Amino acid sequence: MLLAIDAGNSNIVVGLIENDEIIKVFRVSTDTSKTEDEYLISFRQLMDVGGVDYKKIDGAIICSVVPPIKSALTGAVKMMTGVDPLIVSAQLNTGLNIDIDNPAQLGSDLIADAVAAVNDYPLPAIVFDMGTATTISVIDRNSRYLGGVIMPGLRLSLNALSSNTSQLPKVSIEAPESCIGRNTVDCMKSGSIFGAASMMDGMIERIEDELGEKATVIATGGLAQYVVAECRRNVICDDNLLLRGLNKLYRMNK
Numbered sequence: 001m002l003l004a005i006d007a008g009n010s011n012i013v014v015g016l017i018e019n020d021e022i023i024k025v026f027r028v029s030t031d032t033s034k035t036e037d038e039y040l041i042s043f044r045q046l047m048d049v050g051g052v053d054y055k056k057i058d059g060a061i062i063c064s065v066v067p068p069i070k071s072a073l074t075g076a077v078k079m080m081t082g083v084d085p086l087i088v089s090a091q092l093n094t095g096l097n098i099d100i101d102n103p104a105q106l107g108s109d110l111i112a113d114a115v116a117a118v119n120d121y122p123l124p125a126i127v128f129d130m131g132t133a134t135t136i137s138v139i140d141r142n143s144r145y146l147g148g149v150i151m152p153g154l155r156l157s158l159n160a161l162s163s164n165t166s167q168l169p170k171v172s173i174e175a176p177e178s179c180i181g182r183n184t185v186d187c188m189k190s191g192s193i194f195g196a197a198s199m200m201d202g203m204i205e206r207i208e209d210e211l212g213e214k215a216t217v218i219a220t221g222g223l224a225q226y227v228v229a230e231c232r233r234n235v236i237c238d239d240n241l242l243l244r245g246l247n248k249l250y251r252m253n254k
Contacts, residue, residue: 001056003081004246006109007064007073009132010155011222014043015243016052022240022247024050032068036075043080060085061250063108063242086250088112093252095119097144110137110148112245113220118143119248120241121216126207127241128200130221132156138207138215149203154223158192173226197230204233 004015016024088108127137136149181187220241
């Protein structure tokens with residue numbers, strides 16, 4: 001059984017994969033102050049609650065965009081499983097031709113997303129990963145990673161709006177009944193959800209213009225489901241894209 005960990009800025013996604021099937025997915029808050037012992041306790045508690053025997057784990061892979069916790073996660077996994085986890089980077093065998101200015105700068109989460117997209121979907125592909133930041137990855141029909149886009153994520157933008165204005169409240173992330181809001185809360189919801197959906201539609205059009213052809217569009221990440229439903233373009237919502245990418249990377253490098 002493979003333990004696959006995706007450490008993001010807000011949450012850590014813990015996946016358990018057996019025979020290439022994702023059997024359990026857990027989420028815990030990212031905490032840069034936690035020690036490896038504390039992460040070990042958290043992981044064991046998750047396994048106990050989920051009815052998973054962690055002693056059956058014989059492989060592990062970690063994808064982290066939070067450098068301060070990488071060491072703690074690695075130590076916790078080693079103590080729990082007895083195996084040294086594989087750390088995702090551009091130096092691994094990815095099957096991608098990473099055609100950007102400095103391949104070493106490519107985030108490990110983007111690598112995992114791209115690997116899964118190449119293996120699971122027709123190319124070219126555009127991948128939206130919607131977490132604390134919203135990232136876009138572009139892969140051409142020859143599995144060449146061309147580059148992408150980085151922008152503030154949906155929740156980050158909303159928090160910044162309410163934190164830096166005197167009269168705008170915190171609001172939940174959900175679509176209002178209409179685009180034209182008739183009160184402050186609905187105006188903010190419209191701007192966040194319909195604005196993000198319009199951004200996706202517009203970026204897809206611009207990227208396809210540069211590619212010179214239509215692309216498969218995939219969205220993943222914790223906030224994708226709220227926005228994809230409002231897009232006018234066809235966008236596939238794939239919650240487990242990154243975990244499948246981690247599984248593929250592990251198989252390719254072990």
